[in-house]
Every structure is written in C-alpha cells, then in structure tokens.
Amino acid sequence: MSDVTIFDKIINREIPAQIVYEDASVLAFRDIQPQAPTHVLVIPKKKVARFSQLADLSPQDVGQFFAGVAKVAAQLGLDKNGYRVVVNNGRDGQQTVEYLHAHILGGRSLTWPPG
Ligand code: AMP
Numbered sequence: 224m225s226d227v228t229i230f231d232k233i234i235n236r237e238i239p240a241q242i243v244y245e246d247a248s249v250l251a252f253r254d255i256q257p258q259a260p261t262h263v264l265v266i267p268k269k270k271v272a273r274f275s276q277l278a279d280l281s282p283q284d285v286g287q288f289f290a291g292v293a294k295v296a297a298q299l300g301l302d303k304n305g306y307r308v309v310v311n312n313g314r315d316g317q318q319t320v321e322y323l324h325a326h327i328l329g330g331r332s333l334t335w336p337p338g
Contacts, residue, residue: 230266230322244298248284249291251327260330261299261306265292272321274312292325301329309337 233240233252240252243263254262267288271279280288296306306329311318 226321228320228322230264230320230324231270234266234268244291244295246291248287249295251291251295254326258326259328259333261301261327263295263299263327265295265325265327266322267291271323273318274310274323276323288323288325292327296327296329299327299329301327305329307333 229238232238234250242250242252244251244265247268249265249267251263251265254264265288267280267284269280269284271277277285292308296302296308299306306327309326309328310316310324311326
C-alpha cells in the first residue's frame with residue numbers, strides 16, 4: 224500500500240479541488256499552480272504511484288487513463304490549437320506527488336525543450 228497523497232485526498236473529497244471532469248476511470252482537476260492558461264491534472268481512479276508502475280494496471284485501465292486524458296483535453300477546447308501531455312516520473316523527472324498523474328498544458332504556444 225503506497226502512502227496517502229494529496230491526490231488521494233482529492234479523489235476521496237477530503238480536500239477541495241476544481242474538478243473539471245470525472246468518470247468511472249479518471250478524475251481531472253485544475254493544477255493549483257498553473258504553468259499555462261489551461262493546466263489540468265488527470266489521475267486514474269485505480270492508483271499507481273508512478274508512470275514506471277503502469278504495468279501494475281490492467282491494459283484496459285491504462286487505455287482508459289490515456290483515453291480519459293484525450294477526452295479531457297478535447298472538453299477543455301484544446302484540440303484545435305493543440306496541447307502538451309506531461310508525466311513526470313521519479314526524482315529526476317521532478318515528480319512531487321506520488322500518485323500517477325498526467326499534466327495537460329495548453330492555451331498558449333509552448334516552448335521546447337522543457338528545462
Ligand atoms: P508533479 O511535479 O508532476 O508531481 O506535479 C504535481 C502537481 O500537483 C504540481 O503541478 C502542483 O502544482 C500540483 N498540486 C499540488 N497540490 C495540488 C492541489 N491541492 N490541487 C491541485 N494541484 C495540486
């Protein structure tokens with residue numbers, strides 16, 4: 224059992240978040256420190272701590288997670304101009320919350336490469 228994170232508390236409605244989408248597989252909410260005009264985090268309801276543990280989920284759960292990310296981005300109106308999906312993994316990836324999450328960033332032209 225991994226540690227309880229702030230995202231566990233959001234999913235359990237123990238702390239508030241600006242939720243923008245929810246279905247049986249994923250929850251999406253606005254990042255508290257947005258790095259772009261639109262910055263939303265998507266988490267799977269079946270928890271793994273990191274992207275590197277994705278194989279612990281079923282192929283169906285993995286598919287629903289990524290399909291959920293695309294669906295949220297579309298609902299946020301980002302399809303036309305595009306957006307970026309980022310998953311930070313571990314220390315060097317600057318992951319700060321040990322609950323798998325995808326960042327959706329959009330609403331401006333993003334620079335590349337990231338720092
Ligand atoms: P990462 O560095 O990839 O682990 O990203 C964690 C993200 O969670 C950061 O962008 C934070 O700004 C965001 N964050 C932390 N606490 C909250 C919160 N309570 N509600 C929404 N976003 C949060």
